[in-house]
Amino acid sequence: MADIKLSLEKREVAGKKLAALRDAGKVPAVVYGGESEPVMVQGEYNEIKKALSLAGYHSTLDLDIAGKKQLAIVKNVDINPVSRKLMNVEFQAVSADKAIEATTPIVLEGFETSEANKLHYVVLQVMEEIEVKAKPADLPEKIVADASKFATLDDKLTVADLVLPKGVELADKELSSDQVVASIYDPAAEAAAREAEEAAAAAAAAAGETTEAADVPSDNGSKPEEESAEENKE
Numbered sequence: 001m002a003d004i005k006l007s008l009e010k011r012e013v014a015g016k017k018l019a020a021l022r023d024a025g026k027v028p029a030v031v032y033g034g035e036s037e038p039v040m041v042q043g044e045y046n047e048i049k050k051a052l053s054l055a056g057y058h059s060t061l062d063l064d065i066a067g068k069k070q071l072a073i074v075k076n077v078d079i080n081p082v083s084r085k086l087m088n089v090e091f092q093a094v095s096a097d098k099a100i101e102a103t104t105p106i107v108l109e110g111f112e113t114s115e116a117n118k119l120h121y122v123v124l125q126v127m128e129e130i131e132v133k134a135k136p137a138d139l140p141e142k143i144v145a146d147a148s149k150f151a152t153l154d155d156k157l158t159v160a161d162l163v164l165p166k167g168v169e170l171a172d173k174e175l176s177s178d179q180v181v182a183s184i185y186d187p188a189a190e191a192a193a194r195e196a197e198e199a200a201a202a203a204a205a206a207a208g209e210t211t212e213a214a215d216v217p218s219d220n221g222s223k224p225e226e227e228s229a230e231e232n233k234e
Helices: 015-023 045-055 187-215 225-233
Strands: 004-010 026-032 039-044 060-065 068-079 086-093 100-109 122-125 129-134 143-146 156-158 180-185
Touching: 004 045, 015 026, 026 045, 039 045, 045 060, 045 068, 045 086, 100 122, 180 187
Parallel strands: 004 060, 026 086, 100 143
Antiparallel strands: 004 039, 026 039, 060 068, 068 086, 100 129, 122 180, 156 180
16 A cells, blocks of 8 residues: 555635636645545645546545644546646545555556467456455455466456455455456457458349349330330320
8 A cells, every 4th residue: 555645634615616716726625434524625736636647436545634633535536528637636544453445456467477478379368456444454456367378269257367465355256256357368369250241242232232233124225116116206
């Protein structure tokens, strides 16, 4: 667990006044949970951004709120969809001796040495994070999954293959141990299959156009029989 410190000030403004706060280079935030009521806080934009990049949703932070220490984790971050700037942050107060749930990234390691990589296969990671439960000091920054044993297209890595650090357990008890975390595919074979499908579709379309053309009567410049008869009478 990273030792991440962040100093915050108590905040009085709310609502429409938050725009001026953000213009002044501050980020509004709130700390809730624990034994006290939620506390409205604010902090320097660059300091909060740096702390969030280090902690993510899986590491604890040592908050200093106007001189009062509080251990916390990041629970939610609001980002402006256009400017991508931080708009608001929610922290959850935690206790050092009580287990908490946190989102932890799953990192594949060793694939470059695998037989599958030598065959130019590609690993597809379908599960990139997982919810774990542990005391704050035991929360892992990541769960490492061994991808060095991938060899064939039938190989896959599941939740059951994940090795959790001591003191860490899965938070979702209903998560199936057979849930696929990563699998293998052959990009060359898939590209060939797509080309074959496209060629078949093009051939079918061409055949359809040929059939339609054959069904259309040809116009050789001859006049209908009735018109020819009328001309003969004249």
